[in-house]
Amino acid sequence: MKDTPLILVVDDTLANLEVVAEVLGDAGFEVAIATDGERAIKQASISQPDLILLDVMMPGIDGFETCRRLKTTSVTDDIPVIFMTALSDTTDKVRGFNLGAVDYVTKPFQEAELLARVTTQLKLQHLRQTLEQQVEQRTADLQKALQQVQQSQVHLVQSEKMAVLGQLVAGVAHEINNPVNFIHGNLAHVQGYTDDILSFVQLYQQHSANAAPELQKAAANLDLEFIQEDLPKTLTSMKIGTQRICEIVRSLRNFSRLDEADCKAVDIHEGINSTLLILQHRLKSTPEHPAIQVIQEYGQLPSVKCYAGSLNQVFMNILVNAIDALEELSAKRTYQENQDHPSQITIRTAAIDNQWVQIAIADNGSGIPKELQQRIFDPFFTTKPVGKGTGMGMSISHQIITEKHQGKLVCLSTPDQGTEFIIQIPTQQ
Ligand SMILES: Nc1ncnc2c1ncn2[C@@H]1O[C@H](COP(=O)(O)OP(=O)(O)O)[C@@H](O)[C@H]1O
Numbered sequence: 001m002k003d004t005p006l007i008l009v010v011d012d013t014l015a016n017l018e019v020v021a022e023v024l025g026d027a028g029f030e031v032a033i034a035t036d037g038e039r040a041i042k043q044a045s046i047s048q049p050d051l052i053l054l055d056v057m058m059p060g061i062d063g064f065e066t067c068r069r070l071k072t073t074s075v076t077d078d079i080p081v082i083f084m085t086a087l088s089d090t091t092d093k094v095r096g097f098n099l100g101a102v103d104y105v106t107k108p109f110q111e112a113e114l115l116a117r118v119t120t121q122l123k124l125q126h127l128r129q130t131l132e133q134q135v136e137q138r139t140a141d142l143q144k145a146l147q148q149v150q151q152s153q154v155h156l157v158q159s160e161k162m163a164v165l166g167q168l169v170a171g172v173a174h175e176i177n178n179p180v181n182f183i184h185g186n187l188a189h190v191q192g193y194t195d196d197i198l199s200f201v202q203l204y205q206q207h208s209a210n211a212a213p214e215l216q217k218a219a220a221n222l223d224l225e226f227i228q229e230d231l232p233k234t235l236t237s238m239k240i241g242t243q244r245i246c247e248i249v250r251s252l253r254n255f256s257r258l259d260e261a262d263c264k265a266v267d268i269h270e271g272i273n274s275t276l277l278i279l280q281h282r283l284k285s286t287p288e289h290p291a292i293q294v295i296q297e298y299g300q301l302p303s304v305k306c307y308a309g310s311l312n313q314v315f316m317n318i319l320v321n322a323i324d325a326l327e328e329l330s331a332k333r334t335y336q337e338n339q340d341h342p343s344q345i346t347i348r349t350a351a352i353d354n355q356w357v358q359i360a361i362a363d364n365g366s367g368i369p370k371e372l373q374q375r376i377f378d379p380f381f382t383t384k385p386v387g388k389g390t391g392m393g394m395s396i397s398h399q400i401i402t403e404k405h406q407g408k409l410v411c412l413s414t415p416d417q418g419t420e421f422i423i424q425i426p427t428q429q
Pocket residue numbers: 317321322325363365366367368376381382383384388389390391392393394395419
């Protein structure tokens with residue numbers, strides 16, 4: 001409210017105007033006047049009075065119509081209107097209230113009553129405005145608080161999830177590593193022994209004509225020839241198997257990087273490859289989904305100083321989302337359509353300059369509708385069914401890239417064509 005409230009008095013009778021203006025002026029109010037409805041509306045929208053005293057009976061548009069119009073424009077609809085009426089008819093008073101008037105005074109005026117009503121309405125209006133401001137302020141405060149709570153929740157979930165997952169993965173990897181290593185290591189010896197025994201058996205076979213009949217009979221029952229052929233093959237496939245386990249264990253350790261909780265220079269491609277290996281089972285074709293091709297267009301990257309475990313988590317989140325989107329789209333397509341449009345994830349890496357590297361992960365999946373693209377980095381935003389999506393992946397990833405690594409993470413997406421996430425991070429922290 002201004003220091004001196006401005007009151008607009010509208011009346012076609014000059015004598016009336018003068019009386020009211022004098023009373024109000026003497027009481028310390030600023031007064032503006034208008035002599036008909038149209039002018040009153042114009043003036044009200046320009047000078048924004050704090051209150052309007054409005055005569056009912058006027059030539060042209062009457063007070064009721066003036067009030068109705070004032071209440072239909074946003075510039076003037078908040079200004080309290082008090083009707084001045086010579087009518088003592090209740091229906092008219094009620095009609096005024098229905099049109100949005102806050103009070104009425106009857107002519108001829110009692111000076112004290114007029115002032116009392118005007119002052120009361122001004123006070124009420126002031127309180128209303130203050131209240132509105134307070135509500136707005138509180139709402140803004142609450143919204144900010146909510147955002148902070150969500151952010152810290154993301155922090156908590158992220159650190160807790162990473163800690164638990166990292167420990168679990170590193171623990172399992174460690175426990176598997178030892179036994180696999182001794183199986184793998186001993187397989188070399190077993191192969192050596194087997195070669196020796198097989199040579200010996202061969203030698204025996206060459207001289208078996210002179211062997212005791214029991215030995216000859218036992219050899220025939222054994223199907224020695226089959227064993228001689230199959231044993232080396234069995235050993236080879238066991239070796240391939242243990243090799244594969246060793247690789248997965250190495251990837252798991254690389255992925256969790258529990259030993260590297262702090263910032264270290266790493267090979268980004270190694271991180272991406274480990275993550276891909278862990279996701280193999282989701283890239284292969286299943287009865288429900290066709291296979292997903294992964295196209296790796298790796299450029300020359302310098303080693304990058306980063307929190308490798310966290311960064312791998314980002315690759316994982318983005319890749320899992322891409323796989324989800326590809327599965328969603330392929331489920332909607334016919335077999336032939338899927339044959340014509342194979343599911344693809346393309347990973348491109350490049351050094352932007354001496355200080356920055358870029359990793360772009362694109363899929364040709366279902367894409368993200370324009371109106372949702374703003375929201376995918378919000379904590380808990382998910383379009384997936386309950387139990388499948390948490391809505392945390394992208395918000396965690398955003399935090400890891402922008403806050404932990406001072407980098408950038410943007411999303412480009414065209415519905416039904418696909419989505420691309422572009423990560424840019426500095427090579428030194
Ligand atoms: N590659 C993508 N293709 C289509 N939609 C995506 C992709 N990545 C993210 N989204 C959208 O962003 C939302 C949020 O992702 P995210 O934070 O990882 O949570 P969640 O995967 O648990 O739903 C997803 O529910 C999905 O709607």
